[in-house]
Amino acid sequence: MKKYSVFAIAREAMRGHKGWEEQWSSPEPRKEYDVIIVGAGGHGLATAYYLATVHGITNVAVLEKGWLGGGNTGRNTTIIRSNYLYDESAGIYDHALKLWDGLSQELNYNVMYSARGVMMLAHNVHDIQVLKRHVHANRLNGIDNEWLTPEQAKEFCPPLNISKQARYPVVGAALQRRGGTARHDAVAWGYARGASARGVHIIQNCEVTGVKRAANGAVMGVDTTRGFIGAKKVGVVAAGHSSVIMNMAGVRMPLESYPLQALVSEPVKPVVPCVVMSNTVHAYISQSDKGELVIGAGTDQYVSYSQTGGLHILQHTLDAICEMFPIFTRMKMLRSWGGIVDVTPDRSPILAKTPVPGLYVNCGWGTGGFKATPGSGHVFAHTIAKDDPHPINAPFTIERFRTGRLIDEAAAAAVAH
């Protein structure tokens, strides 16, 4: 792998950019690997990267039915934060946040992590109570979060409407300054490049069609559209399709898959300096470095794999955006799209061993998995390499739905579901 640097740019500029190499190779699949990761999204590629760098396991294949980073990694609104209520969630999301800081240097790939601050608005007394509880819980866990008055919120985000005449006036806000955004595609590409350089095979357009198990129940490998590929360890990181893959291994999951939509506006000059979220009116917004306003909408109410959603869901969110930012009422929207998110009953992810020996699953990130990408890959690689969960992901088992030891962020996560 040739290192990217200012000198590389200068060198290539001198010779007509003929020396750039492919960022990752596209090898023919081997007959057998030590570990197969199903799904080349951010989480899957990060898992492969940390298997190689932290645990020295490089005989790894990442199988992807479409193209790398073409699922939810390329469809999310790129928001990063760790202001979750419960200790377990705070642990895993802040682990990720610490890895975001310095990820560009580690990968030698600019993931454009920008700690521009995530501000969550309160619109009524109940919001104030809930958000202040979050501020205190976060601080006890060593996570930065602070309370702002409406005037301070306006100072932090000037286009915000704090008029008392608004239908849902802003009465306060919680601000996590370390929160922000990153370039989602670059995260997948950076991890892919790093993993490929260490010998990991990234095999695109290779859909898993079955999971083979030996007589004793253990995993033997996977059937794919490019034939059978053997492995004693298989990690399923298939987002909205996780329950489909797990069903192939005979494991029924506590998951339901819903379409989640997002949209972007035409590009404009810098106007939104941070991420603004509101639970109560259900809207969140930030501005990409290209200048587009990036807006997240809600999920549809029914199970679907269609990667599209109802227009009324988008309209609902845009109503809220226009209420919070009257300045945007005449802005044109450029594109909208949907991704399929897998949601658990307690809205916390599952990163765990499964009842099937050699089969591991990393799923259930629901509407907010992007922010966790580095941390998720890091602890999931540990779980696969050691056949034992990392202390950070130990609470995120499948068995918690039997024992009742839920991580009930459902009502407590800082965003509406």
Add this chain to the structure above:
Amino acid sequence: MLLIRCPYCEEERPELEFRNAGEAHIARSTNMAGESDDDFEKFFFIRSNPKGVIYERWRHMHGCARFFNAVRDTVTDKFFMTYKAGEPKPAKLPGVAK
């Protein structure tokens, strides 16, 4: 937005009038306190989440307010049929060969 046929009102109405109520044909135990942890997990948390044909419950919230069942393809979001609550799972779907 989906158009959904309410089998009680006997007409297609926009999705906004309805509330999805999850997977259908999951029988609630008559002796909930006596359920084992395994059985309770299956009843309460585990879902089939199929890519393809789903049997699901809807409620005509802003219409007759009654629950009913529907069969839908989760890839195309097209409905095969809807039927009244309490009726058995249809053995054959209209417009499907087998």
